[in-house]
């Protein structure tokens with residue numbers, strides 16, 4: 365195993381520290397003195413156009429950041445990932461989500477197997493299923509076409525599919541609805557399924573491991589509900605054959621664990637596999653995206669994959685100084701490690717991207733929230749920032765106050781599409797243009813602020829001048845695309861996957877395991893008997909837990 369380079373011991377890090385100490389951020393002066401600044405720090409990546417000019421970036425800083433990437437061997441790590449080396453050291457796995465979107469005529473041999481061929485075999489089977497459902501050829505137990513798809517999954521088996529489903533609503537087939545159940549809180553499955561018609565529903569049980577407590581509990585509840593409903597209404601009898609046939613028509617599975625899928629009772633022909641080299645949070649473009657493929661159709665899905673691949677190619681081949689994921693990843697390191705930024709906002713000015721930040725939270729925080737490096741040695745600096753966000757303009761009326769006038773450094777990515785899916789007008793005004801005026805205005809306001817003199821010039825009484833001052837110099841990156849198309853959605857996801865990778869490489873961490881989720885799972889299993897009445901199990905808990913469970917028991921109706 366190659367030892368990670370300690371980024372903090374590189375010459376580039378020392379140089380960045382010096383540049384940080386000497387830097388006096390003054391966007392007003394920087395832009396006034398350098399008419400070329402916006403242009404020079406803007407770049408195109410696949411179909412995205414990004415403006416990095418409102419960042420704490422000078423030519424010197426950019427060069428030093430690029431040198432940092434070189435000195436931590438980003439190119440070598442990137443090559444290792446794309447080639448299928450086992451860079452997920454703690455699980456001894458390759459990390460090959462980029463192979464999920466390689467074109468059909470590509471080839472990538474890993475452990476003697478052409479993974480591209482495997483990927484396309486599964487994709488083809490997914491496309492057949494999607495076409496059958498969309499055309500009405502696939503029918504439920506009573507011969508009716510499927511109207512509702514219910515995806516049961518959690519984490520990576522939920523957040524990606526939901527986000528893409530919402531993002532690509534305008535591309536969906538009318539009359540075919542997808543719903544998503546993730547939480548083990550029974551409220552979730554109740555609300556998602558109580559009005560579903562058992563004759564026209566198809567459940568997708570999506571779980572990489574097919575052992576996840578939440579998903580398997582929900583899947584069993586869904587199976588029991590389906591069979592009971594069909595039996596109660598006299599559609600099937602209680603024979604094994606009838607039950608198996610109902611499951612065959614109404615359940616499909618997505619997993620790497622096809623044995624467990626069969627044990628659950630799902631016909632192997634209705635199981636769509638993927639591989640241990642696809643991490644859960646990197647899996648939306650594997651069979652995990654099946655609900656989306658059904659919703660938007662195979663042709664649109666191919667565009668999503670082409671978008672992913674276009675961004676992969678940009679990341680793989682563009683010079684670091686012109687490479688969007690590299691530069692955005694390095695900027696995140698710059699803010700996190702030199703400006704003590706604790707969080708990073710992602711603010712899409714596109715309502716269809718309203719689940720994008722939630723999706724990114726798993727992608728980034730499960731990947732880079734680590735305290736050890738890939739050789740198990742402790743990290744040498746702060747790692748993973750908190751990602752969060754909501755669509756503009758909603759956020760403007762909620763939390764932007766803190767970004768504008770608060771005391772914290774919160775770098776923010778603003779994302780917008782030029783053309784709306786619905787070009788509506790009000791009072792002769794193009795509403796989307798009005799919407800985007802906010803997108804343009806916010807990053808300008810954050811960058812350039814408003815001085816006390818400007819506030820005074822508006823006639824503000826002196827006592828409240830300071831309260832109305834905007835300090836400006838708040839860093840933002842603006843990302844634009846022509847539209848939120850399937851291709852652009854693929855590009856955006858791949859962009860953030862690679863940003864996450866770049867940060868992980870600088871910090872020397874394995875961005876592809878998630879041991880930090882295990883302890884809570886284990887304790888929940890140990891505590892479960894105490895909750896349901898086992899006094900001996902209760903006595904084994906700490907006093908705070910006993911106390912809380914006591915409250916639960918006392919108030920349980």
Ligand code: F6P
Pocket residue numbers: 518519520521570571572573574575576579644645730878881
């Ligand atoms: O508990 C975390 C996690 O392992 C995620 O990494 C993963 O996306 C999620 O659970 C769901 O896992 P699975 O797809 O195996 O059900």
